[in-house]
Amino acid sequence: MTLAILIADRGSLTPVEIVTAAADTLPVLFVLDRNAEDRLRLVAEALAPTVYADFTDAAACAEAIAKAGATSVTTFTDRLCPLAAEIRGHDPWPHKEEQRRRLVAAGVSRVRSTALDDPGQTRTLLSQWASGVVVKPVNGVASAHTWLLRTPRDVEEFLSAHRDGAPRLFAEEYIAGLPRETPQVADYVSVELVGPLAFVTDRAPLALPCRETGLMWPTSLTETTRLVTTARKAVEALAAGPGSYHVEIKPGTDRDEIIEVNGRLGGFVARAAAYGADVDVARLALDVAAGAPDRPIQTITWRRCVAVLLFPAPQAARRISRAPDRRSLSRRPGVLAVDQVRGAGEPCAWQRGTDDAVATIWLTGDDHRELWARFQDLTEHLREAFAFVDGEGNPT
Template sequence: MLVVPYTVGPASPLQIAEACDGRTDFVFLVHEQDAQATPLVPMLEELAPVVSHGGNASRVVEELAPLKPRGVVTFAEPTMRIAAAVAEAFGLPYNSQATCELLTSKLRQRERLNTAGVGRVRTFAFRLDDAESVSLPAGARYPAIIKPEEGVASRNTVFVASESDLPARLREIPPGRTYVFEEYIRGADIYGADWLADYVSVESAVAGGVIRHLGVSARLPLVAPFREGGLVFPMPPEEKTAASITDLAERAITATGITTGLVHTEIKMSPDGPQIIEVNGRLGGTMSRLIPRALGLDPVRLAVDIALGVPLPRDFGKPSRVAMLVYVQAPMEATAVEATPSAARLRALPGVFGVDFFARSGRPVDWRSGSLGRICDVWIDAESPEQLRERYRAVLDVLDSGIAWSRAKAPTRDEKPAE
């Protein structure tokens, strides 16, 4: 029996079920206060048994004991701690509780990376209760990024240009929680292409002390203030740069203590070389569709294999195509969607293999929702990066002509998210 602590994340319930089909029975664990997962319980129960829990690891272990678990796998940060507890109780391969703390705390992770010599980015945490009364250490460096100490998808993340800019930026994010203040990593060219961003992600698999990489993903430019614009897989830079990037990813994986599962490591190119943005001990968001399209390999099945003790393949093969996901994000001043292009028109474009709308006319939008607040995903593939770029431009033309927003007064500050 495979134990799958579940919340909404990079792998859908159906993808998990298909990855397990014919190889192992499995059970979903769902926290009874998970606002995203609990509405899905009826659907989950059609695929496998569901164990609801309140976060009490001892009770979860007691309930699972008769099922004789033989593996545990999860795909999202909020479920990592319970996954680690289950693995520890039954002697299953998974990351330790200490590692899961690093993977879910942006502050502790950065401190560990800095201590291990894998980074040199100044970071500290502070409690935000009143934007006007926050006092930061004298050593705070600007420009900087402020983001939730525990959070995903760039929600409530802002760019602070200077000390005088700080109060206004703090008023833009919700009080009553802990945030991380982090020195901004200045960007440098990586691809020599103005349509790509200055950071990448390394998609890796770890099992039995072995780290192997599925590939390097390029990123589309960020949408202000720090929301994802999209991904391209695979898109390795030139050989020397690629080697420095994958070496840094391996050092970060080792420093955080990851021993088991898939890893999504975000790395930014700076004038001083590659720098870790963050390490995610899970499948990268959207990679469950991009990797199969380009590499012909199912990463959800690979994660299940690792959980069941199957050794990593010596080679993941060579990609046959290049695949892209375009996130359609609202501008910061937008308050609602007024119009969207037709999905049929987008699907008719060369290389478009998927269009997913999350919002239609009249729906409110708010940049504070981060990448999760996007209104549409467009999936594109091609035989080469050059062909992909042309197809991407055609998609942008349709999006630009077909989307309209209701807008508030435009911000007066510089919204540029990256250099």
């Protein structure tokens, strides 16, 4: 039983994490696009058997995978989810507008939405959807090119940024979730579904115009059964089949609302479980993808609270003018790991969403209160330690 894994940059599991989780008990085959960068080729080939195929041709990919002896296929990269589904013989993983249409048709969502033929349509939509308008690319990932428009000024700023054209955009009605007692926690969560296992992730507040800034475990919500049920209904509505899914949800008073469903393991989730809990989520995700018999893992026990901070540059920033050093950040209270700190002189582009974070840092705390305090302390420190300039070279 060999599991083929479509590999590209920015997966929720890296090639190293995949091979480590597979160990010697689950054979894996890496499948890369024939035009993959040399760096990714070198990494993949050093870790596992690797084949190349044309990622624009699902039939050719399926043939290459079958020829190599693999019996199942998956991916941990958003943009490759449609390809993986097609190779498995399923309907292609739906883009944003089709996903919303199916969720509404199944009664899982009530959110109004539309594809944008013209960015100027957002003026009319804001007058119709008083709570606000969320605009994102139909195939967007990681908050890239995503806007939350709540005022006419927001709309004009959005239109100014799209004078020279835009990727194909999708707009949907903004739904406010229930306010949380902890101010560091956003009004939405994600539900992580990995075969029989399900648990909830808290999220940090968004940065302008609509960028994710962090994730926290375990959730501080005391009741999550309804959220998990909602997430599973959404996956069923998309006819997704067994697998790993990352479902973003706004908790509500009478019912919960789906933000979107991602057809792969959530980013940072396996690492968080390794730091704070008793479940090897990465291995479980691989076993589920390979069709191994279900393990009796349905709960997760957290030994400590953990968070990952994705520190964003200001929206107007175009370059880093001052940055802290990795060693000083590693000594801050509760820091577990400093994944990256970008340096002075490097460019910034908020349009890349979370992929443009200037620092990615893991934290821990004995309880929620300590974790939230350390998260806020580190955020304030980074605000002082970093400096940025705009496109004209002026401080911002």
